[in-house]
Amino acid sequence: MSRQPDVPSSMVFLPHEGLSGLLDHLRSEGYRCLGPVVRDGAIQMEPVAHPDAFPIGFRDRQEKGTYALEDAGDARMFAFANGPQGLKPWLFSPRETLWHVARRGTALAFEPAEIDAAPLAVIGIRSCDLAAIAIQDRHFLGGARPDPAYAARRGGLFVVAVNCTHAGPTCFCVSTGDGPAARAGFDVALTELEDGFVAAAGSERGERALAGLGLAPAGGAREAAAHERVAAAGSAQTRSLPGRDLQAALLANLLHPRWEAVAGRCLSCGNCTLVCPTCFCHCEREEVSSGGASAEHYREWDSCFSEGHAFIHGLQVRPDIRSRYRQWLTHKLGGWHDQFGRSGCVGCGRCITWCPVGIDITEEAAAVCGAATP
Amino acid sequence: MRGRNPLNGRDLHCPEGARIVGRIDESDGIFTLRLRPLASSAAPRFGPGQFNMVYLFGVGEIPISIVSDPESDVLLDHTIRRVGRVSEGLARLQPGDCVGLRGPYGRGWPMERARGRDVIIVTGGLGCAPTVSVINYIINRRGEFGRLSIVQGVKRAQELIYRDRYEAWRGVPDTRVLLAADEGNGSWPWHVGLVTDLFDELAYEPSRTLAMLCGPEGMMVAAVRRLLRAGLPEEAIFLSMERNMQCALGLCGHCQYGAKFVCTDGPVFAYPELKAWFGTRGY
Structure with a gap:
């Protein structure tokens, strides 16, 4: 770990049992609180009323195409690496109505959808996902036409980050420069020890939230222990990408035989894109009322691995898995540099864990770019 | 216009109604629709090579380039090939019918x-x-x-x-x-x-x-x-x-x-x- 969190001064100690006070404070400020819970055998971000709902004592086991949870029986609340989703579904909704239309005689009457933007506070966001949110911010808000729904939800977001003290075998945020410590984009950052958290504010809102809890300074020993644990989570990572900017190497290898090889294993299921915290592709669809007098126009997450993604007037631009996998990887690790000033990969490793056949982005990138990298 | 559909100044995702005021059958399967936006008295300024999203009720939108003269201030012509779900449906529309329109979009010719x-x-x-x-x-x-x-x-x-x-x-x-x-x-x-x-x-x-x-x-x-x-x-x-x-x-x-x-x-x-x-x- 090269740097400490943004506001390293005035670190305080928040005992495990004090976390409910932070949630109470956030609720009193009007936030709906989200945090990690165990659901459907995985850790997911859900509305939580009390920290008791967090995955206390849980550990995760992640490998290529493998995810499992185990209860270690201790008091630690965040001793696992990320589950299948970060905050993406809460800011960029998997399905969202854009507008309604109704027939009025021969005319059509259009009405934009109401935007549900109740302020959210999220507890337990990791550094990779904070980096991903910064990228999605740039995509949805940074252009000439910022997306109103994303803007409304993002504007109200309060972030309690958790610095990783536990890296999964599929994690590689150190190599992308995005972790394991949260560096920016949070209101409060927590590092978990056995009995509680070393907490630091990253914003004025965060300072107010911590100040109201009447916490004692963390003290040098706890700060050092926290630092050590985060550093250990970094050095435990075994995977890495072959470079931060692979754009030139990928473009020089559009005809590399590896694309064909990976296509032989890839099912084109799109899991990698759905669990990816930066993938933003979505389609627009229409649902007509049963009487046929009105319709709802909505957007829904889509994947560049789907059949219709590159379909134009009777022509399938990317008809095979080879071209779809190549599209995903060359965009994610290449084209994003031009579009967003950095790679689209934050090293969360989800695409490796949740690939049903265990395709590893770091291996594929190395195989394709290896030949072009001196 | 920031965050808006230029045609109606409202939400950027939301189309505006447009009336079909003319229709030309160009060839077997290709037709031109002449559209007049319902909300604005003048069609928005566009440059050669830009396109609109044309919406068919109940089905969806497709991008169609604007054929009409950029000097024309009220009408927008779109030449369309009947080839997919939206264009097949648009092909069945007649003058007097209504579609949705968003645009103009894109960087046109230099x-x-x-x-x-x-x-x-x-x-x-x-x-x-x-x-x-x-x-x-x-x-x-x-x-x-x-x-x-x-x-x-x-x-x-x-x-x-x-x-x-x-x-x-x-x-x-x-x-x-x-x-x-x-x-x-x-x-x-x-x-x-x-x-x-x-x-x-x-x-x-x-x-x-x-x-x-x-x-x-x-x-x-x-x-x-x-x-x-x-x-x-x-x-x-x-x-x-x-x-x-x-x-x-x-x-x-x-x-x-x-x-x-x-x-x-x-x-x-x-x-x-x-x-x-x-x-x-x-x-």
Whole structure:
């Protein structure tokens, strides 16, 4: 770990049992609180009323195409690496109505959808996902036409980050420069020890939230222990990408035989894109009322691995898995540099864990770019 | 207009109603709809090469280039090929019916850069539609541009549309119109073969020429190769690209082409912008 969190001064100690006070404070400020819970055998971000709902004592086991949870029986609340989703579904909704239309005689009457933007506070966001949110911010808000729904939800977001003290075998945020410590984009950052958290504010809102809890300074020993644990989570990572900017190497290898090889294993299921915290592709669809007098126009997450993604007037631009996998990887690790000033990969490793056949982005990138990298 | 549909000043995703006030059957399967937006008294300003999202009730939106004259202030013409769910439905609409409209979107043709130069327009199939407004723009300012060459190719002779327009353009000073069909027929008096076969007949000064290409990618790849060989600089070749588009706002990701969003970075690109991947199959 090269740097400490943004506001390293005035670190305080928040005992495990004090976390409910932070949630109470956030609720009193009007936030709906989200945090990690165990659901459907995985850790997911859900509305939580009390920290008791967090995955206390849980550990995760992640490998290529493998995810499992185990209860270690201790008091630690965040001793696992990320589950299948970060905050993406809460800011960029998997399905969202854009507008309604109704027939009025021969005319059509259009009405934009109401935007549900109740302020959210999220507890337990990791550094990779904070980096991903910064990228999605740039995509949805940074252009000439910022997306109103994303803007409304993002504007109200309060972030309690958790610095990783536990890296999964599929994690590689150190190599992308995005972790394991949260560096920016949070209101409060927590590092978990056995009995509680070393907490630091990253914003004025965060300072107010911590100040109201009447916490004692963390003290040098706890700060050092926290630092050590985060550093250990970094050095435990075994995977890495072959470079931060692979754009030139990928473009020089559009005809590399590896694309064909990976296509032989890839099912084109799109899991990698759905669990990816930066993938933003979505389609627009229409649902007509049963009487046929009105319709709802909505957007829904889509994947560049789907059949219709590159379909134009009777022509399938990317008809095979080879071209779809190549599209995903060359965009994610290449084209994003031009579009967003950095790679689209934050090293969360989800695409490796949740690939049903265990395709590893770091291996594929190395195989394709290896030949072009001196 | 930031965050808004330029047609109605409302939410950027939400279309505005537009009435069909005219309809022309151009050929078997190709038709033109003339639209008048319901909300605004004047159609929004657009540049040659820009497009609108045209919405069919209950089905969805498709991107369609604007064919009408940029000078016209009330009507928007869209030439459409009947080929998918939306266009099949649009083909059944008649004057008096209503569609939805969002736009105009995209970066169009570089008309300012073309000023004072010879202009070569090479199109294939329905790729001719996005260049009609360019041609009208030049003809309306004929003295400000050099020689104009219009080269259009179709697969089969009967697929040629805008025949009257080509005949009229033939009569414009310093303008050549060359037509080609891969398969001719009895009433096809022009070239049978590829558009690139006609390049030797073009009159232009390569160092002060701008080429605008729109059509199937294979045709554009061949045309780029010929133009470069003829001495045109890479940056004088412009291509209008086509990819799946659903939002037209640079958000949905479907029109991703290398590091570009075709809907907002294009659809018109200078060749050097795309060179690193242009022509790669399946990209």
